[in-house]
Amino acid sequence: MKHLISVLVENKFGTLNRVASMFSARGFNLQSISIGETEDPEISRMTIVTRGDDQIVSQVLKQLNRLIDTIKVTDLTHQPHVERELLLMTLKLSKATQHEIFELINVFKGKVVDIKQKSITIEVIGSPDKINTTIDIFRPYGIRELARSGAVAIHRGE
């Protein structure tokens, strides 16, 4: 099953490489990985989405812990958490479709970030599932380009 893992790491060069190469060296699945500085500039937070049975995920967690540059590893999957992903997507625009497209943007609580005569770029934020649905729904209108940030996640506050 899918697991969402949050990892606090030293904010040093090479840390992302250490984590990513551990996944490939050990043959673990790596669906997405995102990284950014935390409130402490010496520490970054990584959000990792991986798939595997319990035995594999337990190894993933232990192998992550074993890296010297990881400070804390948390499997958020079964804990209260918030998970978000950002989608940027440029769609073809025509007189015939623009009305429907604008309606759908509203449905998905998206934002228009750029608009040209024949194209429109939108931003949608949500869970990876919502992002998947968004992409599916807009696909028939013609997707020119898209970029996903990968999931970021955090514990819900107490």
Added chain:
Amino acid sequence: MHTTAQKLNGSEIFFECLRREKVDTIFGYPGGALLKVYETLYDVTDIKHILVRHEQGATHMAEGYARATGKPGVVLVTSGPGATNTVTGITNAYMDSSPMVIFTGQVPSSLIGNDAFQEADIVGITRPITKHNFLVKDVRDLATTIRKAFFLATNGRPGPVLVDMPKDILNATCEFIWPDSVDIRGFKPTITCHANQIEKAAKKIAAAKRPLLYIGGGVISSNASKELTLLAKALNIPVTMTLQGLGAFPASEPLNMGMLGMHGTYWANQAVNKCDLLIAVGARFDDRVTGKVDTFAPQAYKIHNDIDPTNVDKNIKVDLPVVGDSKDFLSQLIKALPEKSENHDTWLAEIDVWKKQCPLTFTVENDSLKTEFVISTVSEETEGNAVVVTDVGQHQMWTSQYYHFNNPRSIITSGGLGTMGYGLPAAIGAAFGIQDRPVVLFCGDGGFMMNIQELVTAVHYKVPIKIFLLNNSFLGMVRQWQELFHQEKYSFTDLDDSNPDFLKVVEAFGCKSMRAENPAQAEAAIKEALAYNEGPVFVEFRVIKKDMVFPMVPAGGSISDMLLERLNPKTMV
């Protein structure tokens, strides 16, 4: 922080750090990026620098030194090719958990990334084969980084740590500050085992009718042989060891079962099959031990102690994991055990039957020579007290079977990686660390050629190693598999036409040398070699070509499917 107001350059700081870490010997090879270091070294008298002839040799020497002494092995090599030549040796140390610190020179910081002369991204290259590695970017970080490197290499599960030092850093100056302590927030290994787990383990052990101790290299690296011997003898529990665990429990003890696994003894593997409690200590259920995992120790409740949590439930699902140092595990267990436990006489008698059914034996003929005979004779002559280094292959497995190890830190062998060419340099390194016991190398004719250049090092420093070359003019282990599983297609394993005259080669290096072609000559040569201490001595044993290592569990097979001999493989089991 302890401050000495002295200003030193990077190279001086480097040696000052080695002194603080009580390093007495380093294995190295100079080069462009290290010119400043070697300039400083010119006047250093309290640290012995051993000049190797290839950087791979330096890494295996450092590992041999580390395994024999328990102290970290130190390597010093230049950038680019010097650094990349260390890769096999570092991987070997990583797989076998040997403490090592590798210092590499690097091109000046300003040139990094420019494809400069002798530049290699050695930090990138060695990331997956080191416990950790560092690129020093500021001379003010050098001392702390070196302190951290030694700390990481020797604490928790030992392993190699690499420090990459750009040329400009080694020239730059700053105040030398040696940190009193190290704190790495991402590295907090569990040393002390959890008391609850110990209590559970003690109960299981007390109640077991057919217990078996399965001992790995972790018992050696945590110096826990005494505790192991105490525990096994107090409770009458038989002990089987992995290749790296040999020597943890004396071969002279009746409870010693020898090695388990692919080329383990019949009785050790039978005991694994039939035991009701398996106590794995500092071992990692490697595939060469378990064979087919589903059928490994099928009746046993499994207790697993290891310092590295990733080893738990990695290959085999265990019933009771106990994370922590093996010495702590064993000493806590001894204290926690109840006064009364099961009597294991029936179990030991059962094992004895297996031992008598299929003992380890070989035949001796007057006019031909077998590796088993050579190893057996050396074992007797040294009374199981030598430091034995091996290369990789058939002779390595026969060493595990026919050399009776009575002391820990006595088998130095490439277990995890299986590196041919490991033996000669590792033996040299071991001999720099150990002077009061003979250092014996068993090596095949294939592996000997892979690092033969280090014979210069042995001769130059008059290192008194006994080099016993078992020459069957074949890559014997591969040949064995070709015979058993690949329709006797001896593809590129016959070296008969291409091997050099080893005596002439070795003589050219300036090494004392002998040859033996039958048991009588072999015995005489072994005695003479063991008595010679002026420098290295080499004996070529011309052994028969088609000898095979048995028993054998075919790769991926169940250990109950052992092949016991060549002609009727499955009759005995």
